[in-house]
Each structure stands twice: as structure tokens, then as C-alpha cells.
Amino acid sequence: MSDLPDPELIETDVAIIGTGGAGLMCALHIAEHSPACDVTLVSKGIVGKSGCTRMVQGGFNAVLNPRDSIEDHFADTLAGGYWLNDQELAWTLVNDAPKVVNELETRVGCFFDRAPDGAIHQKAFAGQTFDRTVHRGDLTGLEIMGRLRDQMFRIGVRELEDVRALDLVIDDNGVAGLSALDIRSGQPILIAARVVVMATGGAATMYRLATPAREKTGDGIAMCYRAGLELRDMEMLQFHPTGLLVGESRLTGALLEEGLRGSGALLLNALGERFMTRYDPERMERSTRDVVSRGSYLEIVEGRGTPDGGVFIDISSVLSADEIRRRFPGMVDRTRRLGQDLSLGPVEVSPVAHFQMGGVVIDVDCHTSLPGLLVAGEDSGGVHGANRLGGNGVAESTVFGARAGDTAARLVTERARGRPSPGAAQQSFARAFRPLGTDAGEHPMALTRELKDLMWQQAGVVRNRANLSAALDALDDLSARTARTRAPGPPEMNPTWQEALDLENQVVAARCLVASALVREESRGAHFRADFPDRDDRRWLRSIRIKADADGRPEIHTVPVDLSRLAPTGIEDHPANAVDTRMPDQTESPGHSGRADEGGSTT
Amino acid sequence: MAGGGKSRHARLRVRSVGPEPSASVGHAGHNAGPTETVTVLVRRSATSNEDRFVIRRQPRMKVLDLLVAIQRDHDPSLAFRYSCRVAMCGTCALRMDGTAGLACQTAVPDHLREVHLAPLAGLPVLRDLVVDVAPFFARWAAVTPYLVPHPGATAPARVRPDSPERQVIDPALDCITCGICYSACSVSEDGRDFLGPAALNRAMVLIADSRDASRSERLARIGNLDGVDRCHYIGGCTSCCPKDLDPFGAIRQLRRWRLTGIQGIPTP
Numbered sequence: 121m122s123d124l125p126d127p128e129l130i131e132t133d134v135a136i137i138g139t140g141g142a143g144l145m146c147a148l149h150i151a152e153h154s155p156a157c158d159v160t161l162v163s164k165g166i167v168g169k170s171g172c173t174r175m176v177q178g179g180f181n182a183v184l185n186p187r188d189s190i191e192d193h194f195a196d197t198l199a200g201g202y203w204l205n206d207q208e209l210a211w212t213l214v215n216d217a218p219k220v221v222n223e224l225e226t227r228v229g230c231f232f233d234r235a236p237d238g239a240i241h242q243k244a245f246a247g248q249t250f251d252r253t254v255h256r257g258d259l260t261g262l263e264i265m266g267r268l269r270d271q272m273f274r275i276g277v278r279e280l281e282d283v284r285a286l287d288l289v290i291d292d293n294g295v296a297g298l299s300a301l302d303i304r305s306g307q308p309i310l311i312a313a314r315v316v317v318m319a320t321g322g323a324a325t326m327y328r329l330a331t332p333a334r335e336k337t338g339d340g341i342a343m344c345y346r347a348g349l350e351l352r353d354m355e356m357l358q359f360h361p362t363g364l365l366v367g368e369s370r371l372t373g374a375l376l377e378e379g380l381r382g383s384g385a386l387l388l389n390a391l392g393e394r395f396m397t398r399y400d401p402e403r404m405e406r407s408t409r410d411v412v413s414r415g416s417y418l419e420i421v422e423g424r425g426t427p428d429g430g431v432f433i434d435i436s437s438v439l440s441a442d443e444i445r446r447r448f449p450g451m452v453d454r455t456r457r458l459g460q461d462l463s464l465g466p467v468e469v470s471p472v473a474h475f476q477m478g479g480v481v482i483d484v485d486c487h488t489s490l491p492g493l494l495v496a497g498e499d500s501g502g503v504h505g506a507n508r509l510g511g512n513g514v515a516e517s518t519v520f521g522a523r524a525g526d527t528a529a530r531l532v533t534e535r536a537r538g539r540p541s542p543g544a545a546q547q548s549f550a551r552a553f554r555p556l557g558t559d560a561g562e563h564p565m566a567l568t569r570e571l572k573d574l575m576w577q578q579a580g581v582v583r584n585r586a587n588l589s590a591a592l593d594a595l596d597d598l599s600a601r602t603a604r605t606r607a608p609g610p611p612e613m614n615p616t617w618q619e620a621l622d623l624e625n626q627v628v629a630a631r632c633l634v635a636s637a638l639v640r641e642e643s644r645g646a647h648f649r650a651d652f653p654d655r656d657d658r659r660w661l662r663s664i665r666i667k668a669d670a671d672g673r674p675e676i677h678t679v680p681v682d683l684s685r686l687a688p689t690g691i692e693d694h695p696a697n698a699v700d701t702r703m704p705d706q707t708e709s710p711g712h713s714g715r716a717d718e719g720g721s722t723t
Numbered sequence: 724m725a726g727g728g729k730s731r732h733a734r735l736r737v738r739s740v741g742p743e744p745s746a747s748v749g750h751a752g753h754n755a756g757p758t759e760t761v762t763v764l765v766r767r768s769a770t771s772n773e774d775r776f777v778i779r780r781q782p783r784m785k786v787l788d789l790l791v792a793i794q795r796d797h798d799p800s801l802a803f804r805y806s807c808r809v810a811m812c813g814t815c816a817l818r819m820d821g822t823a824g825l826a827c828q829t830a831v832p833d834h835l836r837e838v839h840l841a842p843l844a845g846l847p848v849l850r851d852l853v854v855d856v857a858p859f860f861a862r863w864a865a866v867t868p869y870l871v872p873h874p875g876a877t878a879p880a881r882v883r884p885d886s887p888e889r890q891v892i893d894p895a896l897d898c899i900t901c902g903i904c905y906s907a908c909s910v911s912e913d914g915r916d917f918l919g920p921a922a923l924n925r926a927m928v929l930i931a932d933s934r935d936a937s938r939s940e941r942l943a944r945i946g947n948l949d950g951v952d953r954c955h956y957i958g959g960c961t962s963c964c965p966k967d968l969d970p971f972g973a974i975r976q977l978r979r980w981r982l983t984g985i986q987g988i989p990t991p
Contacts, residue, residue: 165804166856169812169900225879229870231892231932238881259897262811266898270869273860281857282849304849333806368781369788371827374809454809457828459783565795609800613850616799 123557124549127299127308127542132160132278133532135298135313137285137340139163140171141261141514142319142497142521144268145220148228149525150532151275157532159277160311162300164320167279168269170335171321172498173517176261177377177450179253180232180518181511182217184240188250190214197512198686200247200408201477201505202645203661204353207685209503212484213512216519221254224518229267232256245511246378247408253511258377258450261514283309284621285339287548288316288347289540294491296538298343299545301552303618306611308549310542314535315492315528318344319521322476322498323629324357328576329373330473331363337622338629340499344480345628349488350667352501352679353478354629355637358508358646359581361387361412363472365430366458373472376433376451376462378510381405383447385435387416388466389424395431410507410646413471417581420470432466471581475513476629477504477646478636481665486524492535496524502663506645554603555620561606564620571598571626579634584651588638595631602627635674636664657688733824733963735786735832757833763789765801766841768850773839774798780831786838787815787826790852803852810965813901816843817852823906825965843906846913858913859902865918866926866944871937880934887989891931895924895973897966904960904970910953917953918945920960920970927973930980931988939985942977951977 134150136143139161150157164170183193193214198205224230225240232254235241245253256263272279286299295316300309323338324330345351362376381387387405389395399415400407407415416431425431435444444463445452455462479501486494497517504512555561578591602624607617642656643649662678669675761780764773776793787805794801805815808827815826818841831838846854882889904920905911911919918926926945930938945951954974961971980987 165806166812166814169814170806172807175807175809175811222877222879226872226876227870229872229934231882231896231934232879234882234884234889236884238883238886240879241884257897259811262897262899266900267869269900273864274869333812334808335806366783369783369785370791370805370808371785371787457830459830563799565799613802613853614800615794615802 124553125307127310127545127549128302129310129312130160131312131537133158133313133537134315134317134528135160135162135311136317136319137162137298138171138319138321138497139167140319140321140497141173141264141268141517142524143317144168144265144272145518145521146317146319146496146525146528147277148268148271148275149522150529151277153526153529154532155275157529160313161272161277161279162283162285162298162311163279163281164284164303164335164339165282167272167281168265170333172261172332172336173514174261174265175333176264176514177258177375178245178379179243179255179260179511180217180221180264180514181245181248181252181509182221182254182515183214183252184218184221184242184254185250185252188252192249193217193252195686196248197509198505200509201507202655203505203657203683203688204356204644204663204681205505206502207682208484209482210505211685212523213503213516213519216523217515220515220518220522223522224264224267228271230256230263232260232263243379244382245509246382246406247509248511258379258448264514264518280309284618285320285343286552286621287545288343288490288493289538289545289548290347290490291538291540291544293536293538295493296540296544299548299552301621304613306614308553310540310545312538312540314537315494315531317486317524317528318480318493318495318499319497319517319524320499322479323626324473324476326571326575326626326630326633327473327580328572329363329470331360331373331375332474335622338625340495341479341632342625342628344488344495344499345632345668347490348668349490349493350481350665351479351632352481352663352665353506353636354501354632354666355640355647355664356477356506356645357473357633358409358475358477359413359417359471360409360474361416361471362433362469364455364458365428365468365470367428371458374454375472376454376467376469377448378409380433380435380448380451381412383435384438385433386438387412388432388434389419390426390431391424393424395419395424408507409510410648413581414648416469416471421582426468428468430468430470433469434466436463436465475508477501477506477508478633484523485527486520487527492531492538494524494527496520506647552621555605555607555617556611556614558606559608561604562601564602564605564607564616564623567598567602567605568619568623568626571623571630574598575630579630579637581648583637583647583649585638585649588634591634592631592638595627595634599627599631631674632666635676636666639664639676639678733819733822733829733965735819735829735835735838758836761789761831761835762837763793764837764839765793765851768848784831785827786819786829786831786840789831789838790826790840802850811899813899813903813965816901816903816906817841818843818906823903823963825901825903828965843902845906845908845911846902854902856902859900859905859919859921862918862922863900863925866922867937867941868922868925868929870929870932870935872934873936876934882933888931888933891976891989892928895928895968898924898968899966901965903963903965907959907963909957909959910955916949918949920974923951923977924968924970924973927977930977933990938988942980942985945977946981951981
């Protein structure tokens with residue numbers, strides 16, 4: 121690969137990959153602690169406009185009311201997560217959330233909706249025992265991201281816009297920096313840093329029907345996996361029950377917010393039946409996301425869905441049109457622009473891939489097993505366990521983004537700046553530039569489509585061993601073909617090339633997901649196995665861990681959940697003892713000759 | 724926030740007398756059901772010419788779907804941006820038949836035969852429909868767009884939702900910094916000396932915010948030569964805003980406040 125251009129070298133103290141809520145909050149906290157620290161934001165798109173924090177509708181869970189309690193928010197988060205959460209991370213989330221709301225209001229400049237008396241208003245959200253969701257209308261994320269973006273103009277960080285991070289570069293001291301690609305010029309960049317913060321967001325876009333922003337392609341997960349870091353709970357991918365169906369349009373998957381169900385909206389199948397009677401007769405439509413998504417999915421696959429493969433959400437038979445328009449203006453507007461009207465009749469929806477609960481193993485200060493590498497937000501795993509509560513997502517990204525910033529500010533004084541040699545990143549650059557120089561191979565856009573269909577059909581809302589095994593085989597094949605794509609055209613702003621690189625990362629995340637899902641032979645939260653439909657606390661209060669071994673092959677083991685802060689009822693007082701000790705704790709194969717991404721470099 | 728139905732977002736008009744219809748577009752009149760295809764003419768940066776694509780119509784199609792179809796089925800090298808597709812990121816902003824709007828929110832009407840797509844005006848083109856938004860944000864940054872908190876503020880301020888201050892701020896708050904108003908403004912342009920509608924709207928919001936300690940300085944700033952007096956009162960900004968904000972109204976508000984001084988601004 122001697123014909124690759126020499127990379128431009130950028131030296132910095134902290135490189136933050138991703139500019140959503142976690143990334144910008146991190147930058148802000150570094151600046152608060154050490155204004156002289158040199159911070160570099162690496163953004164695949166426009167700074168502050170990539171990723172999902174911006175798209176958050178509902179809000180931010182935080183205990184602000186004296187009648188509410190941290191312990192209740194904690195218990196709700198664990199119950200919502202089906203006890204798979206890392207309890208220290210969840211405890212940190214609920215303790216820091218009120219502080220971060222205060223910071224967003226008093227320092228960052230956000231203004232959340234007020235109650236009539238002028239105090240911050242908090243609304244009800246599913247799965248919570250107290251109304252604790254702070255919000256700004258139904259566009260909460262826009263307010264948070266808008267104001268965080270404004271703060272970047274105050275603190276003055278280096279912004280690498282339209283720059284794609286490729287791989288972590290590692291030396292004897294831990295992380296030394298990263299390899300990157302300037303999307304505009306098509307030129308390689310080598311970034312030397314003392315600390316790298318990974319905050320790119322999840323990989324739910326690997327599914328045909330999905331809510332997230334397009335650039336969220338599991339880049340952080342894939343970079344960390346290739347670097348040998350351990351991932352946890354990758355089988356836990358949340359499906360939101362009410363994504364809009366708009367035929368072939370790219371708008372399919374756009375969300376209708378949870379507040380509709382909270383306000384009494386009905387879910388109906390094509391026969392007009394309120395099908396939730398079959399799946400949760402007590403809570404009906406107000407049941408949790410996992411249960412409602414599964415119900416809708418089963419109706420659709422059993423032939424009671426619409427011709428386009430959906431069900432209906434109907435709030436028009438419950439509230440007056442005026443009331444709906446007053447309370448859900450954004451949602452009414454959204455449906456009207458698609459030729460429907462939420463305030464006047466039922467709207468067609470489907471479960472859609474939404475949020476990745478799993479991710480890199482971190483501690484409460486966002487440290488990973490790789491010295492100098494911090495991970496925050498959706499790239500990390502453990503905060504939400506097997507299912508995330510609405511309103512805990514933006515709380516996680518800002519809370520842990522802030523903590524990553526605090527940690528990074530400490531670490532820069534302790535760690536020398538890495539000196540990544542171009543040789544160390546050569547494999548990464550070679551992988552990235554490969555599709556450019558070839559006329560042979562498949563077009564990545566067709567393969568992306570194949571991946572999304574495969575994941576939706578074989579590893580979606582309802583899973584079983586046969587489908588997951590078939591999916592793993594298909595992903596092996598897809599992985600090999602992904603390593604042979606072609607991207608005709610020049611290096612500058614080449615969409616095909618960028619798609620090829622997105623796809624490689626999506627396939628890495630998909631294989632981790634499917635391999636983990638195959639191992640978990642029970643149903644818990646977002647992970648439902650038709651062949652093991654029950655939750656099995658005796659065997660499966662365990663987190664599934666996956667990492668690449670020295671040869672790049674996936675290596676899986678399980679770790680019991682530490683229930684020392686709180687245990688579910690029904691588990692004995694010393695819960696760890698109740699877990700079946702016969703459960704293999706050793707490395708095991710995912711029941712398949714799965715191999716790691718052959719195109720991936722393990723730097 | 725948009726209250727359904729009144730939105731002023733971009734709409735593509737179906738011309739009754741279009742350019743000569745090609746065979747593939749057919750001769751579907753207004754009463755003959757949707758056209759089967761749409762001819763898309765896209766400004767390309769490599770040649771400065773328009774490339775012509777005939778795209779098969781899908782039900783409930785948006786302009787974004789036209790772009791995706793071109794890239795997928797006709798010319799994978801076509802460069803355009805999009806991210807959220809729900810009018811939150813603003814990155815798919817472009818000009819459609821000359822009018823700036825969001826590709827993800829602009830419907831392709833049933834009888835549309837042809838549409839011209841071009842990048843936003845007033846910003847450097849990086850490639851095809853992708854512009855560099857840096858000049859837009861340079862002006863945004865010039866109004867001190869972040870809150871300057873009062874030193875003693877340690878808890879969220881008590882502000883009643885029906886306070887005069889919030890009546891001014893709330894309708895102006897949900898700017899997605901898409902740059903559409905900047906493109907639609909006949910004065911804003913890279914290299915020209917005008918802060919532009921979005922930045923001035925942001926300044927108005929902060930000047931009205933009693934939590935901010937820098938209101939007087941900001942009010943002085945927008946009175947500079949590149950400030951509110953450069954506005955020509957055409958109102959293209961407000962007519963194009965995909966979030967139904969009123970930057971033109973904000974500019975007029977700022978001009979009034981400049982006369983009344985800071986004491987003319989509503990308090991909580």
C-alpha cells in the first residue's frame with residue numbers, strides 16, 4: 121500500500137469521536153476543568169448535527185421533585201432493564217441526572233418547559249413510578265444540542281467536520297490516537313492524542329426499519345471491537361413500537377412519540393382488534409416498549425397486519441382533534457406531511473429498530489480496559505440492561521459525556537501524548553482505501569440493503585436458533601463480500617466509498633449482535649427467543665461479553681450480574697448465589713464457526 | 724412550534740405549462756392521475772451544468788427520496804447531505820425550483836413532471852448539493868449565541884410559562900440552523916457583510932432572556948453595520964423557514980428594542 125498518500129498529522133490532547141450529546145458535553149467539561157487543554161472534535165457530518173441526541177422528542181429523566189427519590193429512579197431503571205443493568209452505572213446515571221439538568225439550565229443555556237408556578241415541568245413516561253421527565257415541548261433534543269453547539273463557540277475547540285474516524289491506534293502506553301479520513305478531500309489523517317473519547321452512537325441502522333440518523337453505523341462499536349475491547353449485551357437492541365410506515369420512502373421509521381400511548385392511544389390490527397389484549401391485558405397499550413413491539417410484530421407476521429406490514433395507532437377515537445393538535449403538534453405535523461393526520465384517524469405504524477443497549481464495557485468514569493480510551497453514551501453498554509426506559513437515553517449521553525470530560529481532564533495531566541507512527545495505522549488506512557482503487561467487487565449500497573433485510577428478517581423482534589444461525593452464516597458471507605466492495609470515482613466526497621466504510625462497521629456490529637443473541641437462550645427485555653420464550657433468572661442473570669481474540673475471531677463468555685445494590689424480588693437475599701453455577705463462565709464458541717471481520721484490522 | 728396545517732414550508736408547484744414533456748414523462752394532464760416518473764435536474768459541481776434523471780414515482784415520495792433513488796439507481800457519485808429525515812438536523816436543505824427548503828419535508832406532488840435541484844445559495848459548494856456551512860455559523864457565532872449566565876445563578880430560574888418574556892422567546896426557539904433563511908435572504912451571502920436572519924433571531928431570543936447577563940452588549944452588537952439595518956425587509960427568511968419561525972419578525976423586534984433600549988424588553 122505504498123501508493124497511499126502520507127497522512128496529515130494532527131496533535132491534540134483529547135480527541136473526541138462523535139458530536140452528539142455525549143461528545144459535546146465531554147468537550148464542555150474538559151474546558152471547564154482545564155481551559156488550556158487542546159480538544160479535537162472528530163465529526164463524520166456537520167458538528168452537532170450528526171447523531172440522535174438532536175432527534176430526542178420526549179425528554180430527560182431526572183429526580184428534581186422532593187417527593188420523588190433517586191432510589192425510585194434507580195429501581196425503575198433496573199426493573200425497566202430486566203435486572204441486566206450494571207448497577208454502578210445505573211446508580212451513577214440517576215445520581216448525576218439532576219446535576220446535569222441543573223447544569224444544562226444554568227450554565228449551558230437550555231430552557232425546559234415550566235409548570236404554571238415557574239418551576240421545571242416534569243411529565244409522565246412509561247415504566248416510571250413518578251412524573252420525572254424534563255422536556256422542551258416534543259423537541260427536547262433540539263434544545264439540548266442547539267445550546268451545546270453554541271457552547272462550542274465559547275470554548276473554541278478544533279472541529280474536524282466531515283472527518284471519519286477509522287481505527288484506534290495503540291502503542292505500549294495504551295491508546296496513542298486514531299486514524300481518520302477527511303471525507304471532503306479523501307486524504308488520510310493521523311491524530312496523536314493523550315486521550316481518545318468514543319461517542320459515536322449505536323448501530324440500529326443495520327435494520328431495514330430503523331429510527332436513527334443515517335450516519336449512526338456502529339462506528340464506535342466496530343472500532344473498539346477491532347481494537348480488542350470487550351463488548352457486553354450486544355443482543356439487546358431496542359425496538360420502538362410506533363415508527364411510521366411510509367412505503368419505500370426514507371421517512372419510514374420516523375417515530376411517533378411514546379406520549380401518544382401514554383395518553384390512551386389504541387393499537388389496532390388490520391381487523392380492527394385491540395391486539396394488546398393478547399399480550400398484556402393489564403397495561404394494554406401502555407405496556408413497555410419491548411412488550412408492545414413484540415405484540416405488534418406477532419400480529420403482523422401472523423397475517424393480521426396491514427398489506428404494507430404494519431398495525432394502526434389511533435388516538436382520534438380517544439381525544440378530540442383539537443386536543444390532539446394542542447398536545448401533540450409535532451406529531452400531527454409529522455403525519456400530515458406524510459398525507460395522513462393523527463388528529464383525524466388511525467395512522468399506520470410498525471416496530472422499528474431504535475436503540476442499542478449493549479456496547480463497550482466501561483466503569484463509572486468511562487474508563488475502558490484500554491488505557492487512555494474512554495467511552496460514553498450509546499457506544500457503551502450496561503446502563504440500561506436489557507431495555508431502556510424512555511427519557512433515560514439523553515440522560516445517559518449527557519451524564520456520561522460529562523463524566524468522560526471530567527476523566528479526560530484528569531488523564532491529560534498523567535498521560536504522554538501518543539506518537540502513532542504511520543506504520544501503526546497502515547493496516548487501517550489500507551483497509552479504508554481498498555475500495556477506491558478497484559474496479560471489481562460489489563456495490564456497497566446493494567449490500568447495505570441486503571444487511572438490513574437480513575437483520576430484520578432473521579435477528580429482529582422475535583428470534584430463534586435456526587434464524588440466528590442462518591443469520592450468522594449470511595453475515596460471514598456478507599462480511600467477506602463487504603471486504604471486496606468497489607467505490608468508483610475520485611476520493612473527494614465519494615458517497616459510495618463512505619457507504620462501503622459504513623457498511624463494514626455495521627457488519628461488525630451485526631455479527632456481535634447475532635453471535636450474542638444466539639448464546640442467550642432465554643427471553644429478556646428487548647431480546648425475545650421464540651424457542652426460549654421465558655425469562656430465566658437462575659441461568660441468565662448474566663451479561664454476555666464478546667471480543668475479538670488475537671486472530672480476530674469472536675470470543676464469548678458470560679459474567680454474572682452484580683446485584684449488590686438491589687435485587688429483583690424472587691431472588692434470594694444473596695442473589696449471586698441464586699444464579700446457577702453450572703452456567704458456563706468460560707470462553708465458548710457462539711455455537712458456530714464465526715470469524716471476525718476479515719477486512720478489519722486489529723490495531 | 725408548528726401547529727399543523729399553517730406551515731409555510733417549501734411546496735413544489737406543479738406548472739400547468741411545463742417544458743416540453745419527454746416521452747418518459749408522458750402527457751398526463753392534471754386530471755389523469757399521478758405521473759409515473761419525475762424528471763429531476765440536478766446542478767452538478769464538476770460541470771456547473773444540470774444532470775437529468777428520470778425517476779420512477781413512489782407513493783408519498785419526498786424530494787429526499789428522489790435524491791436517494793438517483794444515488795442508488797442512476798449515479799452513485801451524486802453528493803448530498805441528510806441525517807435525521809425528521810426536520811431536526813437541517814442538513815438536507817437545498818433549493819428546489821429555486822426555493823430553499825428541506826428535502827426530507829418537501830413532498831413530490833402527484834402531477835409534478837420535473838423539478839430543478841440546486842445547493843443552498845450564498846454558501847460555498849463543496850460538491851453537488853453539499854455546501855460548507857462554516858460562513859453561516861461564523862455569523863451565528865458573531866452574536867455571542869450562548870447564554871452568558873448571571874454569576875449567582877445556581878438553580879434553574881423560576882419563569883412562568885405565560886410570562887411576557889416567554890411569549891416572545893418560545894415561538895422563536897426551535898431553530899435547526901439549516902441555513903435555509905440565509906439562502907433565501909437576498910442580502911446574506913458569504914463574503915457580504917450581514918449577520919443574516921438565523922443569527923439575528925438567536926440574538927433576539929437571548930436579548931429577551933432574563934437569565935442572560937450580556938443582553939445590552941448583544942443589543943449593541945446587532946446595531947453594528949452588519950446588523951439589523953442591513954435587512955431589506957423582503958421577508959424571504961420567514962416565508963421559507965421549515966420550522967415556521969419568524970426571523971423577519973425577530974429583526975423588526977430588535978429594531979424596536981434598539982430604539983426603546985433594554986428597558987423596552989419584556990421581563991418575567
